[in-house]
Amino acid sequence: MTDADLPYQDGPDGDEMLAAELSLGLLSGEEQTQAERRARTDLAFADRVEAWDKRFASLTEGIAPVTPPAGLFQQIEARAYGSGPRRLWRQLGLLHAVFGALAAALVLLVALDFGVLEDQPGPTATMTAQLAAEDRSLVVAAAYVDEGGRLFVERQIGERPPGRDLELWIIVGEAAPISLGVLPQDRRIAEFTVPADLRATLGDAVLAITDEPIGGAPDGTATGSVLAAGPVSRI
Amino acid sequence: MTTRSDIEKMILRVAMQDRAAFEALYAATSAKLFGIILRVLKDRAAAQDVLQDVYLRLWQGGASSFRAGRASPITWLATVARNRAIDRLRRDRPATPLDQAPEVADSAKGPEALAIDASDRARIDGCLDELKPDRAAAVRGAYLDGDTYADLAARHDVPLNTMRTWLRRSLMSLKDCLTR
Missing domain, CATH: 2.60.40 (Immunoglobulin-like)
Incomplete structure (x- = not known):
């Protein structure tokens, strides 16, 4: 049996350390999959990961910006504005109804912030x-x-x-x-x-x-x- | 001049499928994100793919997962870009030698709004400096070069769990230092 087969013995700060390891990308394989799943379902753990994300993100600060090639945004637009589901629901005026509470809250926030919701042409769902x-x-x-x-x-x-x-x-x-x-x-x-x-x-x-x-x-x-x-x- | 709050509003409007905001967000942030992705991948073609993917996902619903007021918008975008780049690196590995010449960066500095709080950066650099040099290098290497425990253990020729114990101690010291 190799060392890699042994489960790691967690200390008292196990969750905090696991969050740091996930944020930093040290985990691999099944352990990574498990930790990612937990970050999607366990809010306290997700908060720990987010706190580490913020700490580590400052390591990107020293990286100089590089202008991407001209024309790249046009390629993104071409892919983004195809007729995907979101576009359809939006045309039907249904952002609230089908996107759930989070999106609805967001819509409200933006509506308050900007004072407008754009009118969409096209069919309207009843x-x-x-x-x-x-x-x-x-x-x-x-x-x-x-x-x-x-x-x-x-x-x-x-x-x-x-x-x-x-x-x-x-x-x-x-x-x-x-x-x-x-x-x-x-x-x-x-x-x-x-x-x-x-x-x-x-x-x-x-x-x-x-x-x-x-x-x-x-x-x-x-x-x-x-x-x-x-x-x-x-x- | 683009402010932090402008970028936050752009993200919220992108979540609302506002095309003008999407273009504005790209104009304001793409060079910063492309720089980060290139730093991780060191391959221009792959970096362009990932950059496209990052913005496409933002448009397709990713922007609605931004929680205004919790993280600075640029910290959030930088994390998204870095994570997508690391995913790509892992998928393609071992494709690119690490010592390949880095991309020539723009000489112009990014606008102020794109700066992660300078004091935050000073703090993490200072705190990393308090660690043993090889441990600090391991943290930086994991974040920007995608090194996993398995990679680090192989490189230092120690058992994986030994590497994990070393690095966990360093991460705990790092946290203590950052919250001091």
Whole structure:
């Protein structure tokens, strides 16, 4: 057995030292993965890491600035302004609804600071839903636009189970769920059309995601377990 | 003249997907961040990739994780840039010899807003000077050259846990000195 196989014997300042080691980048392998995970979930530990980040950041102060090549920002812009999910939600006027409390607080802060929120042209969502698994292993946001009965859906957290598809359903009252289709495998965002006869009752509906064979439930009836669900609400 | 508060506002507006603020933030901070990334990677092409990635992530939601009032915006950006550069270094290693000639830096000093508090820097330098020279070099090497415990143990030819004990003692002394 080599020394590297032995677990390290922590002293009384173990957490503080681990935070310093993570900030400095001394850890590797599984130990690094574990510490990074902890920094995302344990606020006290995250604060320790942040304090060390600040201390070490002053080591960058002596580094002279170097102007990046001309044209680099244009490349960044080209990649940034493609039609990603954030852009879509923003066009739908939905920053609050789908980005959660942190972003909402930020929006408020900026609105207070600058006194304005820009108007966005384009379609406006009238209803939204957040479909979440109880343990939040799958979170899907949805926004509905009256015009054309379009439902935009983004898989925000969670992956498709291997060899399976995720299927989206509308459930109104006690009626049988009606499939809207399967979520795309290669993209996180998709657009569905809500059938015309369901649009009037959509505000009282529940959206749900089930785990189905590739291509979706074969006979139009859900076969797999419900992975995430959430009520539709008007905005 | 760009102030610290201007940069803070730019970051908040970037989180709101304000393109003008994104361009302004890039104009104000990219040379500082490119300098840091180049210092870590010592490879211009890789550094350009990482710089693009840093700003792209800021645009794509990273800016909303900035907590105004807690860290200075430039300290936060410098940390993000350094961390992305170290990730890249680890991924590519061992690609670049460490003794490769460094990039020629701009002679112009950055604007005042981009300065990490000079007294902070003086303090960490002073505190590192209180450590044994090889320990101070290990701390600097970990921060800017991406050395891990495994690298340092191999270089000093000591068991990994021995290296860890040495360096933890140094980190504790460093903290004591910085909070003195």
